[in-house]
Amino acid sequence: MRLRGRVVAALGFLFVGAGVVIGQSWRSAEEKGVMASDAAWLKAYGTRDVAQALAFCDDAASMMAPYAPIATGKDAIGKLIAAEFAVPDMKLSWHADKAGVARSGELGYTSGTYEVSFSEAPGKPGMDRGKYLTVWKKQADGAWKVLFDIYNSDLPPPSGG
């Protein structure tokens, strides 16, 4: 089961906030904005293009993947993303259940759940599901970018014991 654990660990930081919440009129325009940025980030991950995924991160962003130290800054985060995109047969989905934006409009969050499947080895499928929290910072040009992203699994730890 160690392999599964390592694959899950390597996948880790992919499971990050997003979700489309179109038409939920109870959300403020700002909340809809941060949710839309989350959904756009998921689409960027789907391209498997590191630069596109990295473009959603603030220059000071920290990605906090399980089983790894904090990765801060675009160089460190880019290496994480590249490693993740190399995982075979990965299919990832996520959905933000909650979002909020400060009254001043420059700081927000999204939180929700993720699910992922992948290949641990040829013919050996793996999966994981869990939850995440993302803090977003609005840039000078009005775009939301990720300041912190962290998640963990709902499932028991991989264990041979």
Add this chain to the structure above:
Amino acid sequence: MRLRGRVVAALGFLFVGAGVVIGQSWRSAEEKGVMASDAAWLKAYGTRDVAQALAFCDDAASMMAPYAPIATGKDAIGKLIAAEFAVPDMKLSWHADKAGVARSGELGYTSGTYEVSFSEAPGKPGMDRGKYLTVWKKQADGAWKVLFDIYNSDLPPPSGG
């Protein structure tokens, strides 16, 4: 190693934001406020009194511990805290490296690292270390309370593989 995994899982949500940053003049008064609340939360955990620890949570708070589903609301969070306080010989420390507050002053975050030791079984010490992200919401009375708290380990997953 399963036991260690379960103990770590049970401990999980304790590893939550705090840190004293007294005298860092580069921090705004609001940032110092949210850091002080984090430090006060750590002290509340130290009492092993569930009600004191729970008092730092917003009524809508979500605690997102590894290996468990999201716990939302004081009933669910209180059960988590009670389970954690039952772990033998636990010694926990944490430190917030980063903090921020929106210009409007009602939404903030802390983020940093934790370290914990405990007994997996009589005579069998265990430990974990990792990082966390906490989102704080200022209440009508001016007190900061936890809206979201999530963390994960830096260490490889417990595994017998």
